[in-house]
Amino acid sequence: MTQAVRALWRKELREGRWKFAVAAVVLVAVGVSVPLVYNLLGDVLGELLEDTSVPDILKQLLPPDLLQMDVYLWSNWHGKNLYQILVIVAIIFGSGAVAGEFGRGTAPYLFSRPIRRRSVVLVKLGTDLLWMFAAALLGTVALDVTSRVAHGYAVSWTFYAGLVPVMAGAAFVYSLALYASTRIDDPVKAGVVAAVAAAVCSIPTFVPAWRDYSVYVQMTGRTLVLEGAFPWLPFLVILALAAEFAAGAVRRLERRDI
Amino acid sequence: MVETRRRAADEAAVLCEGLTKRYGDTVAVAGVDWIVPRGSVTGLVGPNGAGKTTTMKMLVGLVHPSGGRARVLGCDVTRDSLAIRQRTGYMPEEDALFRWMTAEDAFAFSRLLYPSWSDRLARETLELFGLSSKVPVSKMSKGMRRQLALTLTVAQRPELLLLDEPTSGLDPERRRDFLNVIVKSVAGEGATVIMSSHQLHEVERVADRVAFMRDGRIVRESDLDSLKEAARRIRVVFQGAPPADLAAWEGVQSVDVDGKVHVLKVSDVDLVVTRLKGHNPFVVEVIEHNLEDLYFETGGKEVSR
Numbered sequence: 001m002t003q004a005v006r007a008l009w010r011k012e013l014r015e016g017r018w019k020f021a022v023a024a025v026v027l028v029a030v031g032v033s034v035p036l037v038y039n040l041l042g043d044v045l046g047e048l049l050e051d052t053s054v055p056d057i058l059k060q061l062l063p064p065d066l067l068q069m070d071v072y073l074w075s076n077w078h079g080k081n082l083y084q085i086l087v088i089v090a091i092i093f094g095s096g097a098v099a100g101e102f103g104r105g106t107a108p109y110l111f112s113r114p115i116r117r118r119s120v121v122l123v124k125l126g127t128d129l130l131w132m133f134a135a136a137l138l139g140t141v142a143l144d145v146t147s148r149v150a151h152g153y154a155v156s157w158t159f160y161a162g163l164v165p166v167m168a169g170a171a172f173v174y175s176l177a178l179y180a181s182t183r184i185d186d187p188v189k190a191g192v193v194a195a196v197a198a199a200v201c202s203i204p205t206f207v208p209a210w211r212d213y214s215v216y217v218q219m220t221g222r223t224l225v226l227e228g229a230f231p232w233l234p235f236l237v238i239l240a241l242a243a244e245f246a247a248g249a250v251r252r253l254e255r256r257d258i
Numbered sequence: 259m260v261e262t263r264r265r266a267a268d269e270a271a272v273l274c275e276g277l278t279k280r281y282g283d284t285v286a287v288a289g290v291d292w293i294v295p296r297g298s299v300t301g302l303v304g305p306n307g308a309g310k311t312t313t314m315k316m317l318v319g320l321v322h323p324s325g326g327r328a329r330v331l332g333c334d335v336t337r338d339s340l341a342i343r344q345r346t347g348y349m350p351e352e353d354a355l356f357r358w359m360t361a362e363d364a365f366a367f368s369r370l371l372y373p374s375w376s377d378r379l380a381r382e383t384l385e386l387f388g389l390s391s392k393v394p395v396s397k398m399s400k401g402m403r404r405q406l407a408l409t410l411t412v413a414q415r416p417e418l419l420l421l422d423e424p425t426s427g428l429d430p431e432r433r434r435d436f437l438n439v440i441v442k443s444v445a446g447e448g449a450t451v452i453m454s455s456h457q458l459h460e461v462e463r464v465a466d467r468v469a470f471m472r473d474g475r476i477v478r479e480s481d482l483d484s485l486k487e488a489a490r491r492i493r494v495v496f497q498g499a500p501p502a503d504l505a506a507w508e509g510v511q512s513v514d515v516d517g518k519v520h521v522l523k524v525s526d527v528d529l530v531v532t533r534l535k536g537h538n539p540f541v542v543e544v545i546e547h548n549l550e551d552l553y554f555e556t557g558g559k560e561v562s563r
Contacts, residue, residue, distance in 0.1 A: 007370035011356065109354035109407075112318050113371050114344040258320040 004115045005123060012127035016093070020131035023089045027139025030085065034076045035147040042067055069153045074225045077143055078162045083219040086136060086170040087198060093128040094177025095191035097121075098253060102185035111258045118250045125178065125246055132170050136163055158228060162221040165231055168238045169219030173198050175245035182252040215241075271296045271418050271450035272317060276326030279312050279474075286312040288474035289326060294452060294467070299444055301461030301482075302454040303553060304471035310454040311351055313471070314420050317452075318348040331417055344372070347416035347449075351423045353403045355410075361391040364410055372414040380413035383439055387432075400427040408436060412443045419443065421453040425460060433457070437464050462549040470556045478556050482549070489547040489555065492522040492530060495540040507533065521545075 001009075045067060049059055098121070101107040111117065140163060144155045177194035184190040204210035204217075211217050218234040272294035279287040287309040294300050302310050315321040317330050319339030328335045330342045355364065361384055369375045384391060387405040395403055404427060411419060421440070425433045441464055443449055455461050461468060462482065469479040480488075494500075495518050505513045509526035524530045527544055534542050547555070 003370040003373075007367050010370075011367060014358070015356075104357065105352050106354050106356055108315075108320060108350035108352060109356070112320055112343060112348040112350065114340055115371070116340060255322075257322060258315070 031139035031142035278325035301465035347411035
């Protein structure tokens with residue numbers, strides 16, 4: 001690592017810390033709340049099953065293992081909250097990465113320093129993913145600790161391994177937003193464009209035959225919990241797509257005038 | 259011929275040949291040919307939209323040229339932009355510093371970027387401006403930000419300083435300190451300075467060369483003394499009839515007549531004044547031009563170099 005790149009790492013880590021702090025607070029709050037509402041859910045379900053006015057056919061629709069702790073934690077963390085929050089965080093980080101420099105008026109200063117534009121993009125990508133991973137890890141640790149304290153239940157290693165596919169998906173969404181950020185100088189507009197693109201990517205989620213092609217479905221890491229197998233192929237495909245968008249952002253930034 | 263051009267390129271801090279920048283149908287810079295000698299302080303003056311900022315941005319690699327070529331410190335602006343930026347201090351027109359940084363943070367950032375960085379020079383310049391090293395840029399006034407930006411630019415000890423409207427928004431006292439720092443930087447480090455400004459008296463104070471830019475072209479460029487010398491005029495009022503062959507005198511380039519007043523454009527002031535005195539004129543006076551006069555004289559019309 002050159003001295004110039006080291007200087008850039010320090011700058012980016014410093015600039016990303018408040019976004020990280022907000023993301024970490026949200027994820028830790030959600031991570032703590034998931035095990036705490038387990039009993040509440042149990043009570044509600046108990047009442048539902050005992051309620052004679054609810055048709056039996058509806059009661060049979062409830063999965064029998066819904067109140068199993070490992071299934072409950074996974075479905076409420078990896079299957080829902082974590083990836084949804086990370087997608088939003090990735091859009092916020094990515095759309096501000098380059099457009100933020102233009103929006104704040106710092107682009108002429110930054111890009112007239114002796115640093116390659118590609119290094120600027122790669123360092124921003126590296127630091128932002130690091131912050132996102134740290135926030136996701138903190139939220140997961142908070143969930144694990146709360147689960148141990150409240151229920152005496154420790155999550156398995158696969159629960160932590162689930163952070164890998166969810167981070168791959170976050171990297172994909174981040175790269176999408178990063179690309180928008182190199183084309184649109186306003187970070188809010190870049191964020192809106194990235195959010196629309198991310199929403200379009202969710203279409204396969206709602207078509208049963210296409211579900212496996214949804215990046216968001218893959219972010220939940222369901223094969224890890226269902227089969228104990230790491231989803232290598234989707235993981236590599238998502239990473240390749242993320243790399244292509246990041247490379248597109250580099251090419252775009254290198255061509256443009258500041 | 260090739261050897262001469264190569265030598266000129268090596269000796270010049272900046273060498274532009276037909277440097278052009280187009281934005282769609284708009285031509286921002288229209289084939290600039292320009293040589294800036296090493297160690298010179300050049301004022302780049304011209305009206306808004308003349309292409310000064312775009313030219314500077316092309317030199318430092320922020321804007322890609324559409325045509326022509328340029329070399330800065332012997333390096334090609336399109337191929338060796340990184341090398342140029344390592345040796346060039348660019349101070350943009352806008353307040354472009356990172357808002358959260360204090361002077362200390364900015365020094366730490368720049369120290370890693372520039373091997374030639376001088377902490378001593380940075381602290382001295384900061385003290386000269388009376389700036390605190392602990393105040394973040396977001397809490398500084400516009401003038402303080404400009405001073406910090408110049409401090410950072412000077413302390414990297416660049417071979418070339420590109421200063422785009424460096425004194426805009428500064429009060430007269432701060433402007434004076436600012437110009438002193440620039441002069442000191444040139445005297446102490448032997449740097450080349452290119453400074454764009456609308457403050458013509460400031461350019462006149464620090465620059466030894468001046469380039470006039472208009473409609474994307476450099477329309478006049480010379481060392482300041484020669485330019486002023488060439489622009490001198492003689493106003494003469496004769497007691498009787500003027501010499502019939504006045505316009506044909508050696509050293510006289512043109513004669514404008516307004517009643518009894520004759521204004522002579524000359525190439526050799528002393529020669530012509532001596533000869534005029536032999537005709538017992540009522541008044542003979544040499545009219546000096548400052549940069550502002552030259553600026554307006556150049557305004558709009560193209561003058562060959």
